[in-house]
Amino acid sequence: MQKTIKTEVVVVGGGPGGYAAAFYAADMGKKVILVDKDEKLGGVCLNRGCIPSKALLNATKVLLDAKKSEDRGISFAGSPKIDLDGLRDWKNGVISKLSQGIAGLAKKRQVQVISGRGYFESSTQLRVETSSGQQLIDFDTAILAVGSRPALPSLFDLGNPRIMTSTEALDIPEIPETLLVVGGGYIGMELSTVYSALGSQVTVVEAADTILAGADADLTRPVMAYAKNHFKEVRLGAKVLKMSTSKKQIKVTMEYQGKSLEESYDRVLVSVGRVPNSQDLGLKNTKVTLSDKGYVVVDAKQQTTDPNFYAIGDISGGVLLAHKASREARIAVDALLGENPIPMSDVVIPAVVFTNPEVAWCGLTETDAKTKGIAIKVAKFPWSANGRALTFDKPEGLTKIIADPVTERVLGVGIVGAGAGDLISEAVLAIEMGATVKDMAMAVHPHPTLAETMMEAAEVYYGHCTHS
Numbered sequence: 031m032q033k034t035i036k037t038e039v040v041v042v043g044g045g046p047g048g049y050a051a052a053f054y055a056a057d058m059g060k061k062v063i064l065v066d067k068d069e070k071l072g073g074v075c076l077n078r079g080c081i082p083s084k085a086l087l088n089a090t091k092v093l094l095d096a097k098k099s100e101d102r103g104i105s106f107a108g109s110p111k112i113d114l115d116g117l118r119d120w121k122n123g124v125i126s127k128l129s130q131g132i133a134g135l136a137k138k139r140q141v142q143v144i145s146g147r148g149y150f151e152s153s154t155q156l157r158v159e160t161s162s163g164q165q166l167i168d169f170d171t172a173i174l175a176v177g178s179r180p181a182l183p184s185l186f187d188l189g190n191p192r193i194m195t196s197t198e199a200l201d202i203p204e205i206p207e208t209l210l211v212v213g214g215g216y217i218g219m220e221l222s223t224v225y226s227a228l229g230s231q232v233t234v235v236e237a238a239d240t241i242l243a244g245a246d247a248d249l250t251r252p253v254m255a256y257a258k259n260h261f262k263e264v265r266l267g268a269k270v271l272k273m274s275t276s277k278k279q280i281k282v283t284m285e286y287q288g289k290s291l292e293e294s295y296d297r298v299l300v301s302v303g304r305v306p307n308s309q310d311l312g313l314k315n316t317k318v319t320l321s322d323k324g325y326v327v328v329d330a331k332q333q334t335t336d337p338n339f340y341a342i343g344d345i346s347g348g349v350l351l352a353h354k355a356s357r358e359a360r361i362a363v364d365a366l367l368g369e370n371p372i373p374m375s376d377v378v379i380p381a382v383v384f385t386n387p388e389v390a391w392c393g394l395t396e397t398d399a400k401t402k403g404i405a406i407k408v409a410k411f412p413w414s415a416n417g418r419a420l421t422f423d424k425p426e427g428l429t430k431i432i433a434d435p436v437t438e439r440v441l442g443v444g445i446v447g448a449g450a451g452d453l454i455s456e457a458v459l460a461i462e463m464g465a466t467v468k469d470m471a472m473a474v475h476p477h478p479t480l481a482e483t484m485m486e487a488a489e490v491y492y493g494h495c496t497h498s
Contacts, residue, residue, distance in 0.1 A: 034167070035165070035167055035168070036167070036168045036169070037167060037169050037170075038055075038061045038062070038169070038171065039052075039055045039060045039062045039170065039171050039173065039366070040063045040156055040167055040169040040171075041064045041172075041173045042156070043065075043073065043174065043175030043345075044064055044065075045075055045343060045355065046072075046075050046355050047073075047175040047342040048064065048066065048175030048355075048359070049072075049073075049132055049135075049136065050355070050356040050359035050360070051173045051359035051362060051363055052139075053136070053141065054359060054363045055363045055366075056139040057139065058367055060367075062139075062141045063144060064136060064141050064144070065143075065144050065156065065158055066144075066145060067145070067146065067148075069145050070125075070126075071133055072128060072129045072132055073177055074178070075352040076125060076128055076132075078196070078200060081125055081128060083196075083384070084384055085121045086117075087220060087224055087384055089120070089121070090223070091227070094386070096110060102423065112205065112228060112229075114204070114205070121200075144165060144167075146159050146160035146165065147159045147310075148312075150172070150312035150313060150315050151166075151315055153315075153317060153336055154169060154338060155167065155168050157312075170338070171338055172338060172340070173339075173340045173341070173342060173359075173362055174339060174340065174346075175341075175342050175345065175359070176307040177344045177345060178305060178345065178350055179197075180197060180217075180303075180305075181300075181303045181304055182300055185270070185272070185273065186212070186270075188273060188280075190280065192275075192279070192297045193273065193280060193297075193298045194300070195299070199221050199299050204297075205225070205229050205230055206225070206295070206296035206297040207231060207296050208230065208295045209225050209230040209295060209298070209299060210235065210297075210298045211232060211234045211235070211298075211301060212301060213234075213235075213236060213303070214234050214238070214241035214242065215241075215242065215301060215303070216242065216383050217301045218234060219234070219241060219383065220385055221301070222234055222257070223256075226261050231261075232261040233264075234261060236266050237267070237268065239266050240266065241253065241257070241266070242383055245383070245389055245395070246395050248410070248444075249444045249445070250446075251446075252428070253383075253387065253389060253446070255426070256387065260386075265284075268284055268285065269285045269286075271285055273298065278296070279294040279295060280294065280298045282294070282295060304350055306347070308320055308325065309324070313326075316336045316339060318334045318335060318341075319334065319335040325346060325347035328340070328346045330373035330374070331361060331373065332358050332374075342361075342362050343355030343358060349381070351379065351381065353380070354374070357374065357377055358374060361374065378393055378458050379392070380454045380458050382450065382454065384451060387424065387426060387446055387447045388445075388448065388449065388451050389444075390445045390451050390453065390454035391443065391444040391445070392443055392458050393432070393442030393443060393458075393461045394441040396430070396432055396444070399432065399442075404441075405436075406432050406433065406434070406441065407434075407435040408433075409433070410428055410429070410490065411428070411429045411483050411486045411487035411489075411490050412427075412428055412498070413425055413426065413480070414426075416478075416480065416483050416486075418478040418479050419448070419483075426446075426447065427445070427447020427483070428445070428447065429486075429487045430443065430487060431443055431467060431470070431487045431488060431491060433467045438468060438491075439464060440465050440467060443457030443460070447483075449480055453480060453481060453483075453484070456484055467488045467491045470484060470485060470487075470488035471488035471489050471491070486498060
């Protein structure tokens with residue numbers, strides 16, 4: 031047994047919430063130890079989620095652009111050759127570079143990093159199982175940032191490697207001829223885009239009557255149009271009833287349009303949500319309370335029912351987004367420093383789906399406004415009237431502004447189109463600052479850019495948009 035070490039703050043989990051909390055606490059003068067079960071920092075987002083998926087989406091976008099370039103008078107002879115080992119190596123190189131950068135930042139801040147699985151012995155002591163043995167850490171405050179993992183219901187858990195979660199799918203073990211994707215949410219649609227571009231015949235099944243739940247229908251419509259043109263099929267209102275191994279394929283029984291279908295696929299990707307990593311942490315030895323679904327219960331300052339513990343990111347529930355975890359890291363550290371931070375309920379959190387085209391929104395959605403009976407006025411600008419979108423050959427986009435009809439304050443913004451994820455930040459700032467539609471209309475945007483669509487949507491609101 032190694033000697034017990036002491037610290038003011040111990041952060042368990044090295045993802046975008048965990049390392050942000052550790053770094054900020056260190057910047058504020060606290061002695062910090064960061065514990066993560068993986069050798070590489072960055073958590074799921076960097077190692078098995080956000081970054082690898084975006085790298086693959088960017089790589090496969092080249093294939094799509096090359097095919098479409100014939101319409102622009104540019105053709106490439108022959109079919110592209112895909113080297114999966116090379117693609118994986120490039121993707122892993124991106125991950126390694128970012129992970130090493132985080133490790134370097136931790137060292138410069140004198141944040142001690144310990145690789146191992148943490149287990150709480152009490153509300154003031156953490157035991158870490160490392161490769162060299164056990165390490166005990168006495169702490170004043172703990173920040174839980176252990177994240178979540180892909181859900182794999184027992185119906186799909188056959189122990190067959192041909193049934194994948196996002197973790198396995200991002201390693202691109204092969205390019206299956208046929209791929210069934212169960213779930214039409216963020217992850218399912220993004221990975222469907224990757225595999226279809228690589229050459230797989232992709233079938234998406236979604237139990238709901240729409241893809242990308244949470245986004246307004248006019249934003250998901252172009253994504254659905256793309257899917258219908260590039261995937262084999264998208265089945266809404268479909269339910270998988272049974273899976274079984276059949277030689278080198280997976281036999282799937284599903285219910286769709288009142289009929290029972292039995293089909294076989296080379297591989298299946300299960301993307302039906304995520305579950306919190308709240309088990310086997312020793313939380314029973316603390317005063318931390320878990321919800322019925324296993325999330326850590328927190329208050330507006332991210333503090334748990336144990337005064338020594340804070341929880342941030344996926345483990346604390348809500349929307350499971352990396353940037354939400356990073357913001358909660360600030361809130362938790364400010365709280366433990368005795369500050370009075372702005373609660374997450376007052377923070378605008380944008381959502382981005384990196385499909386083709388991208389979808390992004392923030393603030394109030396049109397759907398939520400109708401459900402809650404909130405009076406709104408909506409203005410939309412089609413990208414078919416935007417010069418930059420046409421030069422990109424991406425006219426299917428749309429920018430919409432949702433505003434209070436009395437005060438004209440911007441309540442929400444939705445964007446679908448190329449680079450929507452990069453454009454949405456202007457909207458976040460506008461809502462955070464209490465900007466009006468007039469403010470957005472009067473702000474000069476450079477021409478020709480996609481950002482102009484925000485200004486022109488604002489002009490549509492007043493009925494005098496130049497290009498609409």
